[in-house]
Amino acid sequence: MRDKKISFNNLEKFLYQPSVFMILTGAALAVLLIVPWLGLNSYLMNIVVKVAIYITLALGLNILVGYTGLVSLGQAGFVAVGAYATTILTKVYGWNFFTSLIVCVVLAAAVGIVIGLPSLRLTGTYLSIITLGFGEIIRTVIIVWEPLTNGPMGIRGIPRPALGGITFTMANSGMYYLSLLLMLLVMLFCRTLVRSKTGRALRAVKGDETAAVMMGINVTYYKVLAFVLAAVISALAGSLYSTQLGYIDQNTFTFDMSTIILSIVILGGMGTLRGMVIGSIILILLPELSRSLTDYRFVIYGLILILMMRFRPQGILGWKSRLPYPIRKTVIERISGPQNQTADDGETNHA
Amino acid sequence: MLLQQIMNGVTIGMTYALIAVGYSLVFGILRLVNFSHGSVYAFGANSILFLISLNIGIIPAILIGILLTGILGVLIDKTALEPLRKKSAEGITSLITTIGVSSVITNLLIARLGSQKKAFPALFPTGEIIVGSIKFTYTQIGMLVISLALLICLLLIVERTKIGLAMRASEQNITAAKLMGINVNFVISFTFFLGGMSAAIAGTLVSSYYNMAYPNMGYTAGLKAFAAAVLGGIGSLPGSLLGGLVVGISESFAATVLGSEFRDSMAFIILICVLIIRPNGFLGKKSIKKV
Numbered sequence: 001m002r003d004k005k006i007s008f009n010n011l012e013k014f015l016y017q018p019s020v021f022m023i024l025t026g027a028a029l030a031v032l033l034i035v036p037w038l039g040l041n042s043y044l045m046n047i048v049v050k051v052a053i054y055i056t057l058a059l060g061l062n063i064l065v066g067y068t069g070l071v072s073l074g075q076a077g078f079v080a081v082g083a084y085a086t087t088i089l090t091k092v093y094g095w096n097f098f099t100s101l102i103v104c105v106v107l108a109a110a111v112g113i114v115i116g117l118p119s120l121r122l123t124g125t126y127l128s129i130i131t132l133g134f135g136e137i138i139r140t141v142i143i144v145w146e147p148l149t150n151g152p153m154g155i156r157g158i159p160r161p162a163l164g165g166i167t168f169t170m171a172n173s174g175m176y177y178l179s180l181l182l183m184l185l186v187m188l189f190c191r192t193l194v195r196s197k198t199g200r201a202l203r204a205v206k207g208d209e210t211a212a213v214m215m216g217i218n219v220t221y222y223k224v225l226a227f228v229l230a231a232v233i234s235a236l237a238g239s240l241y242s243t244q245l246g247y248i249d250q251n252t253f254t255f256d257m258s259t260i261i262l263s264i265v266i267l268g269g270m271g272t273l274r275g276m277v278i279g280s281i282i283l284i285l286l287p288e289l290s291r292s293l294t295d296y297r298f299v300i301y302g303l304i305l306i307l308m309m310r311f312r313p314q315g316i317l318g319w320k321s322r323l324p325y326p327i328r329k330t331v332i333e334r335i336s337g338p339q340n341q342t343a344d345d346g347e348t349n350h351a
Numbered sequence: 352m353l354l355q356q357i358m359n360g361v362t363i364g365m366t367y368a369l370i371a372v373g374y375s376l377v378f379g380i381l382r383l384v385n386f387s388h389g390s391v392y393a394f395g396a397n398s399i400l401f402l403i404s405l406n407i408g409i410i411p412a413i414l415i416g417i418l419l420t421g422i423l424g425v426l427i428d429k430t431a432l433e434p435l436r437k438k439s440a441e442g443i444t445s446l447i448t449t450i451g452v453s454s455v456i457t458n459l460l461i462a463r464l465g466s467q468k469k470a471f472p473a474l475f476p477t478g479e480i481i482v483g484s485i486k487f488t489y490t491q492i493g494m495l496v497i498s499l500a501l502l503i504c505l506l507l508i509v510e511r512t513k514i515g516l517a518m519r520a521s522e523q524n525i526t527a528a529k530l531m532g533i534n535v536n537f538v539i540s541f542t543f544f545l546g547g548m549s550a551a552i553a554g555t556l557v558s559s560y561y562n563m564a565y566p567n568m569g570y571t572a573g574l575k576a577f578a579a580a581v582l583g584g585i586g587s588l589p590g591s592l593l594g595g596l597v598v599g600i601s602e603s604f605a606a607t608v609l610g611s612e613f614r615d616s617m618a619f620i621i622l623i624c625v626l627i628i629r630p631n632g633f634l635g636k637k638s639i640k641k642v
Contacts (some may be wrong), residue, residue: 023592071443073450118627124625125384125446129581133619136574255570259454266447298458305451306431309444 012319032180038172038291046244051284052179053241058065058264058276060233065262066271067194068226069206070119071128074135074242075234075261080142081111082235083242084149087158097161097243104235112231116224123209135258142250154249158242170244179240185235190273192263193229196281202226203271262282263301266308269318354485355395356603362491362560364599365498369553370576370592371583372505373424373546379522379586380539381436383445387427387452388550389573390460393505395420395551396564400471409472417551424547425540433536447597453569468565472557484516494556501552505545514541522586571615575602578622584632593633595610 014020035048057075064070082104089100118130142149149155161168161178168174193199201222204212213219242248260283268279283304287297308315370392377385399416403409431448475493479486509515517538520528529535557572558564579598583590598618605617625632 071446104444118623122626122630124442126581126630129384129444129577130623130626132574133578133616133623136619137616137623143612144610259450262447262450272440295460295462298454299462302451302454302456302458303427305454306448307447309440309448309451310431310434313444 001047025325028154029184036176045173045176047172047285047288049176049187049244050241050288051280052152052176052183053237053244054261054264054280054284056179056183056186056237056240057234057261058268058280059183059190059273060230060237060351061261061265062270062273062276063190063193063202063233063266064230067199067202067206068223070223070226071129071262072131072227072230073255073258073262074115074131074133074138075230076113076253076255076257077115077131077135077138079238079241079257080138080233080250081108082238083248083253084142084155086234086239087150087155087242087248090159091155091157096163097159097239098163101236101239104239105232108231108235109228110320111235113224115231116227119223119227120220132258135253135255139250139253142253152249153250154247156247158246158248160243161240175240175244178273179244179279182236182240186236187273194273198222198225206271259298259301263305265315267304267315269315271277272315272318275315275317279315282316352484354483356607357600358485358487358491359595360600360603362494362599363557364579364596365495365502365570365592366560366595367424367551367576367579367598368592368595369498369501369556370572371580371595372502372588373550374517374577374580375583375585375591376509376542376546376586377539378580379433380518380525380542380623382442383432383449384577385546386449386573387420387456388546389569389571390421390447390453390456391424391427391547391569392550392554392562392572392576393460393566393569394423394456394554395547396471396520396554396558397464397566399551399555400469400558400564403472404563407576409474411556416555417548420551420554421544421548423456424543424545424550428540428543433539434572436536438484453573457566457569464566466566468563471562471564473562474555474559490560494560497552497556501549502588502592505549508545509588514538518542522616575615575618578618581622582625584634587608588635590632590634 015024029087036045040048057079059071060078061075064072085104085107086097086100087097089103091098097105115131115134119127122130134348143152145151159242166174168173168178170176195204201212204215204217205219207221209219245252264276264277264279264283266279268275268277283301287293287300293300312318363450370388370545373388377383377388392602395416398419399413402412402416407415429450432445435445437450473490475488475490477489479488480492481487507515509518517528517533518530518541521535521538525535528538553572553576554564554568558568575598576595579594580591580639581594582597583592583594598621601621602614602617605613605641
């Protein structure tokens, strides 16, 4: 057992060596770039795009669940905000898809703040319930605000994104590259975030809120920030998702969607980036490929949640990393610098 | 008209209270929101409908269905939640487990019975009593009487019996209760049994009120009942009743005043306001977090 752990540790160390990591990332990127030339039919390409979008969604939720320890059950609400904002701006007002994204980000951030504010007073389960309620309220808003959202009829014929005369469609793989780009950008952002001061603060909040307060971390600020980031990422993914679907109504963004996103995060491994990829691939790809299981698809999701919680709550690819925490040299210098100085001072005083 | 709306709200609110009891009892002991409770409620109604279709008579079918649902509650606890307690896992793992259980039960029901709405037989004779301007149908009166009787029964069980004493002891301090020789796992299973049974009864009443049952019925009803439990103060039985009535009445008003689209989100709007202003609900005790 012990040997196994040590060899695993070595493997992890090997994989995360800068050179090996670069080569692996490069190889993965190369594979991702040539996917459209693999001759997959349009049905499969649609699923691949869906997987990329769900990876993005999972990365967004992961900031909340994985790093800050806030369980959101209303991610579908954020997705709906992004999807409807973009759809209405592009279809009704004729905006460009990419310009509408700016509005979408601003709107999602505002919604994120509103949903994050209850976290001032509520923790744990109660907060999860608020997010759940929010998801449902968004659906009601969609139904009721008929002049804008076309109510229960939904919006049809959502235009594909276009830039400088090029339309990004499934046929010319534009949609694929667009979703890939968004996924990679979000991944890069999350990686940077986790290793930044903000990321450390978020993880401190997850670890022990009281201790975090004692360390002088503005817990409220970081919680609301986590909500805003998750909302913006989900909304961006939602914008793209709506153009891929071409049709949205209030039933696109149900609690089931929130459950799927949460399942991905948990199956893959909360608080890891690699986990989101493997989680999405398993939960989105497998049920689509085995059509005979469609009836039992959500039964399987449920079983996955139960079994994972019972036997491997950290997720498939979740493990306690034994690598040293990557603190930047400047930070180390800043921390250790004054300490040495005081030690020196002490000595001189004694002398 | 106003009184009639209140009356309709009270009728449906009582059934929310019955479901809310299940959330409340479990939360009191385990500090866990049992997300699978809505699906247990749906299972109750659908299994009873299925049993009725087997032609074993309505009353036996209902009784067997209620018992089965109670056993389902115990089964959920024994298979999914007890192992987690043994590992003393974090609260979030249990929460996610119950979401998983809910997904499994609801979708098994859909896969076996189909997701379409099916007609549910009326349990009470048709007819009505008119008092002043309010119309009481026999169904409404029956629902009110049964729900109220059941709630009083539950209150008596919790307040007056030995197992009720054990439940209250476990609620206060689970470790101390264990040290006093209380079989806490049995108490918890019993709580799930009670919750399952009352959910099944609520399911039957609601299904016969609306004349239909379907596998997905547990989702909104469960959420509203949960809202009711939190509103009244989760962990308190009178709170469940009060919360259920508030949700039922406000829903009934929202449907007539604002439009039927607002019916389903009314519970959440009230819930969010209450949670932000008074996180422990109307009748809930204030919890003090010790460092």
